[in-house]
Amino acid sequence: MKKLLLTLVGAGALLGAVYASASPEDDRVATVNYYKHKFPDVKFKDYIYGSLALDADAKAQYDSIMEFPPFETVVEQGKKMWETPFKNGKKYADCFANGGKGAAAMYPMFDDKKGEVVIFDEALNACRVANGEQPYDVGDAKTMGVLLSYARTLSDGYKVNTKINGAAAVAAYEDGKKTFYSRAGQLNFSCANCHQVDAGVRLRSELLSPHLGHTTHWPVFRGGDNLVTLQNRYVGCHKTVRHVPDKPGSVRYKNLEYFESYISNGLEMHASVFRK
Numbered sequence: 468m469k470k471l472l473l474t475l476v477g478a479g480a481l482l483g484a485v486y487a488s489a490s491p492e493d494d495r496v497a498t499v500n501y502y503k504h505k506f507p508d509v510k511f512k513d514y515i516y517g518s519l520a521l522d523a524d525a526k527a528q529y530d531s532i533m534e535f536p537p538f539e540t541v542v543e544q545g546k547k548m549w550e551t552p553f554k555n556g557k558k559y560a561d562c563f564a565n566g567g568k569g570a571a572a573m574y575p576m577f578d579d580k581k582g583e584v585v586i587f588d589e590a591l592n593a594c595r596v597a598n599g600e601q602p603y604d605v606g607d608a609k610t611m612g613v614l615l616s617y618a619r620t621l622s623d624g625y626k627v628n629t630k631i632n633g634a635a636a637v638a639a640y641e642d643g644k645k646t647f648y649s650r651a652g653q654l655n656f657s658c659a660n661c662h663q664v665d666a667g668v669r670l671r672s673e674l675l676s677p678h679l680g681h682t683t684h685w686p687v688f689r690g691g692d693n694l695v696t697l698q699n700r701y702v703g704c705h706k707t708v709r710h711v712p713d714k715p716g717s718v719r720y721k722n723l724e725y726f727e728s729y730i731s732n733g734l735e736m737h738a739s740v741f742r743k
């Protein structure tokens with residue numbers, strides 16, 4: 468307990484330093500350096516594997532599962548959704564440059580007209596609406612999740628390229644950062660407590676992932692078949708600390724994704740992966 472408290476006190480000082488008014492780019496560089504010191508053996512590019520980057524046995528198991536992913540049929544279903552024309556004959560590919568290749572790597576982006584962060588899920592919905600279809604519920608794994616499981620693979624190998632331009636975009640990033648570093652819930656934990664300070668620590672049977680790379684690989688298939696989107700993961704983590712979660716796609720969760728995504732700039736995307 469004493470050790471835990473000391474860790475948290477130390478973390479308070481450190482997070483205070485990270486939190487002091489720094490630009491998003493200062494934050495990103497500080498985060499990369501923080502992990503370089505914390506995990507000197509982990510290569511930058513391997514942060515896309517989350518906690519697997521810190522556990523060679525679990526990574527080996529992941530590699531063998533990923534040779535024949537048990538969720539391949541779901542991604543195939545997503546491909547079919549992506550390729551099936553809307554009633555007006557247009558397709559998702561018509562809404563994006565390069566037929567959607569690399570599109571997910573540009574999101575989240577800040578939409579100046581809306582004055583809000585737009586996540587890729589919403590860009591897919593905007594495409595549906597522009598073509599006379601109903602939008603999906605952002606939190607619905609069976610529709611939006613399945614569509615994302617293919618649409619995001621079109622950005623595999625592209626680097627996360629989140630841009631923050633202008634005061635309103637910076638304010639959205641800062642709001643996401645605030646959510647990340649603020650304690651919440653009955654257990655009074657911040658995201659940073661688990662995913663920065665205690666990254667690499669085991670919580671019950673789970674190894675806590677570093678937040679660097681948190682946005683690169685969605686959706687995940689937990690246990691091989693349970694499709695979880697990033698927005699739904701935020702809901703899950705808030706429930707873990709007994710905090711009343713937002714709806715997926717809330718402004719707070721979009722800003723949180725914007726923050727985590729900017730921090731992960733330069734890492735390669737690889738969607739639809741196995742997680743424990």
Ligand code: HEC
Binds near residue numbers: 723
């Ligand atoms: C009490 C500890 C705890 C807190 C606080 C917490 N999480 Fe988590 N989170 C977990 C555990 C356990 C997992 C599953 C193991 C892992 O991959 O880290 C997880 C997984 C994740 C993942 C998926 C990582 C991957 O590669 O699959 C993301 C993203 C995430 N959390 C984000 C957040 C955010 C953002 C917050 C704050 C709103 C947060 N978490 C708060 C415990 C926590």
